[in-house]
Amino acid sequence: MNLPRLKLVSFALCPYVQRARITLLEKEIEHEIEYIDLNAPPPWFFEVSPLEKVPVLLADDRPVFESMVICEYLDEITPGSLHPEDAYARAQNRAWIEFGNDILGHSYTLFTTGEERKFKQTVAVLADRFDILEEQLAHRPYFNGKAFSLVDAVYAPIFRAYEVMNKYFEFDFLEDIPAVLQWWQALLQRASVQQSVPADYIPEMTAYLKRQDSVLSRYMTA
Ligand SMILES: N[C@@H](CCC(=O)N[C@@H](CS)C(=O)NCC(=O)O)C(=O)O
Structure with a gap:
């Protein structure tokens, strides 16, 4: 698989992050994960997250935001699907x-x-x-x-x-x-x-x- 370099910007307790991470793990996708403090986000976070929320997926440094969009993107760039075929x-x-x-x-x-x-x-x-x-x-x-x-x-x-x-x-x-x-x-x-x-x-x-x-x-x- 020739995939982009993936990093999931996360907050440890966030349920929206977890769904993205589960998708990464289910599809055995190589990735990095970076936990940030939502009370004091690093300055770069505001550039990649228009709504200032996690999760954000950086795909070759390009941000994808909104958890379900991230899950579906991950599903689409890898073989097989975690959605039903019908x-x-x-x-x-x-x-x-x-x-x-x-x-x-x-x-x-x-x-x-x-x-x-x-x-x-x-x-x-x-x-x-x-x-x-x-x-x-x-x-x-x-x-x-x-x-x-x-x-x-x-x-x-x-x-x-x-x-x-x-x-x-x-x-x-x-x-x-x-x-x-x-x-x-x-x-x-x-x-x-x-x-x-x-x-x-x-x-x-x-x-x-x-x-x-x-x-x-x-x-x-x-
Ligand atoms: N609709 C968003 C919701 C994400 C969300 O609400 N994330 C929370 C953490 S669980 C967040 O980043 N909150 C920070 C804030 O609202 O300032 C998604 O599905 O990704």
């Missing part, structure tokens, strides 16, 4: 990826809101989202069955973050979604998923959540 199935997968982005948005509110009312509302919204996901899951062990795909790469980081929160807060809705939980476990056992974060992810994520002046952080430190 166009309709691919469209469905992309729609469920959008749904995953929506879950991530609400999850961020869950991590950060300091208002009890907003926290409860967000738990209710997420319960609804996970119920919808439960209805949708028709295959095992991954979203499309045996073949791991980009939709799996998107949900694995979500489940990993919930795994950390679960130790401190009981999400009642998790009791009624057995298919999601099976998918969750299958993903967390996957080598690419395990290798997509630094070794200290759990303590770092725990510390990050506790640092927020949020309802969740109060549960975590109670």
